[in-house]
Structure formats: C-alpha cells, structure tokens
Amino acid sequence: MTQTLQAVRGMNDVLPDQAELWERFEETVRDWLAAYGYRNIRTPLLEHTVLFRRAIGEATDIVEKEMYSFVDDLNGEHLTLRPEATASVVRAAVEHSLLYNGPQRLWYMGPMYRHERPQKGRYRQFHQVGVEALGYAGPDVDGELLLMCARLWDDLGLEGIRLHINSLGSLPERLAHRDALVRYLESRAAELDADSQRRLRTNPLRVLDSKNPEMQPIITGAPRLLDFLGPESIQHFDGVQAILKDAAIPYTVDTRLVRGLDYYNLTVFEWITDRLGAQGTVCGGGRYDGLIEQIGGKPAPAAGFAMGVERLIALMRDEGGGSGTLVDVYVVNQGEAAARSAFRAAELLRDRGFAVIQHCGDASFKSQMKRADASGAAVAVIIGDDEAAAGEAGIKPLREERGQSRIALDRLADAVSDLLYGEESE
C-alpha cells in the first residue's frame, strides 16, 4: 500500500507562483543591503547544540522546547538545526578572527528551524534575513539599523509597520532590576494568576506583559527597568532616539518589550504590524554586547536584527504584489522539420537576449497557441512545414491587434525586436 507522502509538518514548499514573489523580495533586499555596505556571510544550518544553549540561554523557550536537536548516529555529536543565526554568525566571526580587521557589517539570509506548533506566520522551517553589526558600540549603529529597516519597508512598498523600542540597560542594571522585580512579585505572589506564577519562575519580565486585567494593578506598581538604568545607558538610549527623531521615524517606547533571547542588552526593538493576526512581529533585534565574549572571542560590542521572510512576503501579497511573467516569445512548431527549425529560431532569439519558450511535445496548432497565450509571451513565433521548407517563421503578436507576418529566420530576431521595442530601435 503506497502511503501519500507529505512535507514535514510546518515546513512549506514555495511553488513557482509564490517563488517569483520571493525572488523579487530577495532582489530588493540585496540592493538594500548593498546600499548600506553590509557583506554577506553564509554559515552552516547545523551547529553544535552547545552553541545555541550558550548563546540563546538555557532558560529560554527556544532552547527549552523548540530546538531540532539530535545525536549524530555516526559519531555521537550533539547537533542542532539553527533556530536563529546570530549565534552562528558570531561563532564564525570569532572562529575566523573577522574582527581582527576592525568592525564588520554582515548579513545573511536563509532557513531557521523551531519546533513550535505551526500557525499562520509561524512555521517550523521559516526564513530570516538578518543583519549583524559586529564591533560597533553604538548608539549610532543602533540608529543605522533602525533607519535601514524603515527604508526596506518603503522599498518593499509596505505600510503600517510600527516601531517599538526599549532599553534593557547593562547586565548589572538588568540583574538589579530583576532582583527587585522578583522580590516585589514574590511579595504579592498570592495575587498572581497561574500564568504569571509560571512566568515569575521562567522569565519574570514577562509577568509585566500579562494581558489579564486583574494583573494590571500589580504591573503598574512593579519596579520599572527604566528606573534602574545608569547615566551611560540612558545616554545611549537617548542617542538612539535622537537619530530616530532626526530621521522622522515614528516610534513607541515600550517598557514591556524584553525579547526572548538572553543575549540582549541596551537597545532592543521590534517592528510590528497588526495585519498578520497573532504573529505580528515582522522584525526584531537589538544590541548584544556580551555575546562575542561569551562565544569565546575578544570582548566586543555588537547589534543586529532578524526579519521574518514569510511574514514580510505575506504582507507584500496583501498589498497586491502580483508578479508578471518573464517570457517574451513562445515558439509554436509542428512536424519534424519544423521542430528542428524551431530550435534554431529559439536559439537565435536567445542570442539577442529574449526569453523564449519552445513548445515541446506533440500538440495541435490550436493547443500550442493556447499555451503561447497562457505563457504570457508577447509574441508567438510559428513554424510549420511550409515555414520550415522556406527557411522562414511566422510572427504573431499576442497582445495587440496586428496581423501575422512571415520572415526569414536570420531576420527573425530583428523583427521580434521591432515588435517589442518599436521600429526605431534598429
């Protein structure tokens, strides 16, 4: 009994109709990255499990329950499909001493893996474009990263993506606040709902994120992270905000924004849309000054972000981003001699740079013409026994009311060129 084979849950095929949109997205992204002087880096999809445990944090959701981790049967290595790429990029930069030559502006694009329950905008294999500015202390780079994002939304034709930013302060400041927060929450533990009790243990900051109205009084009275920031942290945060104001980029300071990965400090941000249901974060990032050292490199500051390709493409699709077809000419042919002639005609046209589909397989002229039309080609080149014998080809424009003409094969490319670009282009 043959079993129907399906893709692994949460892992999607991108079919040609969609892939064209992906390619347009990727092109825009490459141009945009080049405009800011970022350079591509490509790291393996597979890393030693310990890298992510160390970089992302043992107590995070990603490490606790979302990683595709396994033991290599052949040699016993503990490996993990990357759930994000910042750890990999930092590992690679350290391993190859990239920072020896000064700070590095890097970017990557590719699939990530998280074993979550799939939902619209949330998949087990998903794609990110990420940018990492290694060796820059900011706040100027933080500002650059945010300006970059704003420009990309514009380049992609996307509207309504809002910026939320916050500062987590330095690690000591963060820990001091955390201690105060935990003490405060424990003192009122009896009033906490089940969800908040759980968060108190796993990620106390998340308690402040509760949507339960009954928690609001407790949340309002909680110690605020902002009050624990020292002068340097405040100055940094002010610096970032000044850049945003100069660039006239609207933003909201969201003091509850904490991010789910342990390595962040100072600036953190998310770009959010409300058109994707529950998965509204389209891009997230921040500063991670301690990570390079933690991975074993010489201490150096860094900041970056990652954006969700599937989510952005879903938005592009909503904005009506259809994709035109790329075919210029469809070569209709019937009969053995005609088929040989058709190969020559098609190659001659390709020599001129035209995109050409040659009909393959038996089919009536009628059905070939139908396919020519459906292909989106502007012109059908028609070769039957008569044309083949005469060394000629028929040319029929498919998108305008002009009659069919016949022309010698060696003048075919000229004639098609005239049709597509006008007579004056000769």
Place this chain on the structure above:
RNA sequence: GUGGCGGUAGCUCAAAGGUAGAGUCCCGGAUUGUGAUUCCGGUUGUUGUGGGUUCGAGUCCCAUCCGCCACCCCA
C-alpha cells in the same frame, strides 16, 4: 506544548444517514495549420488516512495526520 474549528475534483465550494455535484481549470471539436471572447462535447475523485456503528457513512463515533484560530512564544 494546551484548547477550539476544519479537511469533498488541480483550484473555489455544494451535497445535513440513501446513486458524489457545480463553477473554474484541463482536453477535444465548431475552424483539413492559429490564442484570451462565443458555442458544443468529455475527464475530473481511495470524500486526508485507519478503524468502528449501520441494511447503508462524505454525513455519526474513535484514533491519527495536516491546516486554520487563540494561548504560549517569536521571525
């Protein structure tokens, strides 16, 4: 991972225990060699999968897979 809803033709959807249908798409013809319109004809199928109840299951029950929504979390 938890809860709720769903899955019928390639696609969009009908059929509420009694013969599986429509539109679209695709194929052929009207046109002995010519497309998107028109007209005529034709195929759409293990009703996600596996069990069960029943004389009889697309329909009811159980399991499972997949999707969607929310939670959780994040891209």
